[in-house]
Amino acid sequence: xxxxxxxxxxFKILMIASVCIVLGSLMVIFGLxxxxxxxxxxxxxxxxxxxxxxxxxxxxxxxxxAIVGSLLLALPATGLASLIGIGIALFLQADFLHPALxxxxxxxxDVLWGIPSIIYGIFCLMIMIYIGMSSSLIVxxxxxxxxxxxxxxxxxxxxxxxxxxxLREGSYSLGSTKFETAIRVVxxxxxxxxxxxxxxxxxxxxxxxxxxxxxxxxxxRIPTSIFDSTAALPTMIYNLYSTPLGQSKAFAAAFLxxxxxxxxxxxxxLLTRRFKKHIIK
Amino acid sequence: MNTRKLRDIIGTNLMRIVTLFIPLxxxxxxxxxxxxxxxxxxxxxxxDVLFSTIWNPDNGQFGLAAVIIDTILVTGIALIxxxxxxxxxxxxIVEYAPLRLRRTIRPFIDVLAGVPSVVxxxxxxxxxxxFVKNVVAPWFGIQSTGLCIFSAAIILSIMVFPIIISLxxxxxxxxxxxxxxxxxSIGATKWETVKKVVFRASAPSIMAAVLLGFGRAFGxxxxxxxxxxxxxxxxxxxxxxxxxxxxxxxxKYGELMxxxxxxxxxxxxxxxxxxxxxxxxxxxxxxxxxxKKRWNY
Numbered sequence: 001x002x003x004x005x006x007x008x009x010x011f012k013i014l015m016i017a018s019v020c021i022v023l024g025s026l027m028v029i030f031g032l033x034x035x036x037x038x039x040x041x042x043x044x045x046x047x048x049x050x051x052x053x054x055x056x057x058x059x060x061x062x063x064x065x066a067i068v069g070s071l072l073l074a075l076p077a078t079g080l081a082s083l084i085g086i087g088i089a090l091f092l093q094a095d096f097l098h099p100a101l102x103x104x105x106x107x108x109x110d111v112l113w114g115i116p117s118i119i120y121g122i123f124c125l126m127i128m129i130y131i132g133m134s135s136s137l138i139v140x141x142x143x144x145x146x147x148x149x150x151x152x153x154x155x156x157x158x159x160x161x162x163x164x165x166x167l168r169e170g171s172y173s174l175g176s177t178k179f180e181t182a183i184r185v186v187x188x189x190x191x192x193x194x195x196x197x198x199x200x201x202x203x204x205x206x207x208x209x210x211x212x213x214x215x216x217x218x219x220x221r222i223p224t225s226i227f228d229s230t231a232a233l234p235t236m237i238y239n240l241y242s243t244p245l246g247q248s249k250a251f252a253a254a255f256l257x258x259x260x261x262x263x264x265x266x267x268x269x270l271l272t273r274r275f276k277k278h279i280i281k
Numbered sequence: 282m283n284t285r286k287l288r289d290i291i292g293t294n295l296m297r298i299v300t301l302f303i304p305l306x307x308x309x310x311x312x313x314x315x316x317x318x319x320x321x322x323x324x325x326x327x328x329d330v331l332f333s334t335i336w337n338p339d340n341g342q343f344g345l346a347a348v349i350i351d352t353i354l355v356t357g358i359a360l361i362x363x364x365x366x367x368x369x370x371x372x373x374i375v376e377y378a379p380l381r382l383r384r385t386i387r388p389f390i391d392v393l394a395g396v397p398s399v400v401x402x403x404x405x406x407x408x409x410x411x412f413v414k415n416v417v418a419p420w421f422g423i424q425s426t427g428l429c430i431f432s433a434a435i436i437l438s439i440m441v442f443p444i445i446i447s448l449x450x451x452x453x454x455x456x457x458x459x460x461x462x463x464x465x466s467i468g469a470t471k472w473e474t475v476k477k478v479v480f481r482a483s484a485p486s487i488m489a490a491v492l493l494g495f496g497r498a499f500g501x502x503x504x505x506x507x508x509x510x511x512x513x514x515x516x517x518x519x520x521x522x523x524x525x526x527x528x529x530x531x532x533k534y535g536e537l538m539x540x541x542x543x544x545x546x547x548x549x550x551x552x553x554x555x556x557x558x559x560x561x562x563x564x565x566x567x568x569x570x571x572x573k574k575r576w577n578y
Contacts, residue, residue: 008470015373018366022446023386025439026393029404087299096293097300105300107566108307114493114558115310116500116527119551122534123310126317146306153303177285179292200395207397210502210531237399238503241406254400265392 030258037255040248046256050220050249063253068222069230072137074206077144081152081205082198084145089156089194090182095168106157113150118210120146125214138226140216144205152201159193160186167280189279192272199268203261209234233257314555317548320541330549336513343546345553347515351430351523355505358434358519359498363441364491370442371449372475387450393443402504405436410508418520425520428510434519436504441494448493452486453479485572492565496558502527526554 048062092102124143125135133139163186171181187194209232217229218239231239233253240246240253321330321343333344374386406428413435414427425431460482464474480487510522511532524532530547538544 004470004473008472011369011472012377015369015377018369019373021366022370022442026442028408029396029401029439032404032408033400084299084302087296088303091296091300096296105303107562108303111559111562112303112307114496114500114562115555116502116558118502118527118530119310119314119555122530122548122551123313126313149303177289179289180285182296183292203395207395207399209397209399210527213531214534234397234399234503237403238507241403241507247407250403254403257397257400261395261397262392265388265395269388
């Protein structure tokens with residue numbers, strides 16, 4: 001009897017220790033980014049593009065090009081991926097596709113979600129070189145879209161799976177077609193999950209560096225057309241982290257990324273809660 | 282009526298086309314990678330590439346053994362550190378922590394799961410690496426620059442924490458209360474209940490969580506690239522610099538893409554990554570299916 005209580009206590013201490021390790025290490029990272037980020041985040045930093053400085057002196061200007069670039073890359077990519085994703089997720093239901101086939105596609109989606117994003121990067125680069133393009137905004141958007149499709153689709157799919165079958169049958173019994181049922185009934189019922197999927201994809205897309213490293217390239221200017229190469233916040237950090245002079249910019253960029261991720265996450269929670277009201281239980 | 286039918290046909294076919302896009306993308310990537318790596322496999326045998334430790338592209342030597350060993354070391358250490366700590370934390374959060382703490386921790390963990398890897402990499406480069414250099418390595422009596430396999434593994438395990446924890450919390454929450462109550466009512470302590478009931482009942486989900494954590498650690502490119510040092514040599518200790526499969530592509534692509542044979546070697550690395558993920562997910566998929574059948578409560 002005593003031994004069991006000792007075991008209980010030992011594990012309780014171990015558990016508290018591991019919670020402390022997890023929260024501690026994550027707090028340290030948050031704290032470092034916030035403290036260093038705020039101290040280097042000036043008005044100039046977010047309103048100017050990098051200025052050319054003579055070699056040796058600290059690089060002036062800001063990271064506006066990366067902020068605009070990140071938005072120009074991630075927003076269209078998320079839009080595209082959501083459109084494609086919702087089509088796939090709705091089509092994976094049993095009404096349209098044989099369950100064996102949809103499970104095969106789900107497995108492929110899982111693998112595509114799991115492969116390192118650098119593979120999307122070099123895949124797009126390969127095609128880009130083959131058709132004779134150079135690194136540009138549009139290729140970056142395509143790479144990010146590919147990266148986000150599996151994420152968004154699987155999230156939507158999980159919430160669409162939860163839609164009660166009676167709801168669909170009710171819709172069919174009133175004479176609606178499969179497509180009408182999918183778009184008007186199933187889509188509406190699964191809307192909170194669909195939204196959460198889109199926002200998850202956005203968060204992942206805006207923070208990914210490996211897929212746009214070669215495809216979007218890098219530039220000190222704000223892109224003026226979709227064929228210009230562009231900087232983004234993650235690639236900005238990756239380019240600057242090792243130079244002592246660039247570290248304040250890297251931290252400013254990291255801080256902004258953190259804020260974006262935080263906002264997206266809070267937004268996802270709020271919107272999900274809001275739209276859950278309209279669900280039929 | 283007719284327009285509705287027409288719309289149904291158009292809509293359904295549009296959905297069919299985008300769904301077709303997934304297998305197309307999957308096989309297109311796979312075939313392109315295979316096609317591109319045939320060049321290097323034509324001049325070097327596969328065993329030569331996989332088991333030779335000499336990486337010297339200028340002499341036409343593409344031995345990946347050192348990189349593969351580094352990858353296994355980094356992923357292995359990261360998971361060995363991350364799995365027990367995350368599991369115990371998840372248990373504490375679900376079973377022991379007061380409700381208020383639980384409510385505040387969950388959103389926090391979810392945010393952390395979404396923090397981009399470059400941010401982790403930046404912190405690791407500027408703060409973890411010096412710490413390893415000045416404190417951890419001397420403690421073991423080893424000289425190190427701090428940019429090493431150990432630093433990469435530690436930052437990876439920190440990145441994996443939130444993923445495993447949030448999935449485990451979800452699955453622990455889903456266990457029917459009556460199962461736990463049955464165990465507690467016959468006199469088991471809380472930990473015994475966790476060990477004998479909670480872990481078993483949620484075994485498939487724990488497996489899935491670990492698998493996802495593995496995927497993230499195995500394929501992480503940027504954060505690893507920033508702290509691992511980038512040396513392709515057989516490591517003599519975990520405080521040596523190294524290079525993983527994914528980070529090798531990121532760091533060498535720029536300089537090697539101009540020569541077809543070198544590019545082909547990197548494509549082979551990408552192919553190895555793809556096949557490894559594919560195999561691992563397939564095994565995981567089979568395990569999960571079996572486990573679900575067995576632990577069917």
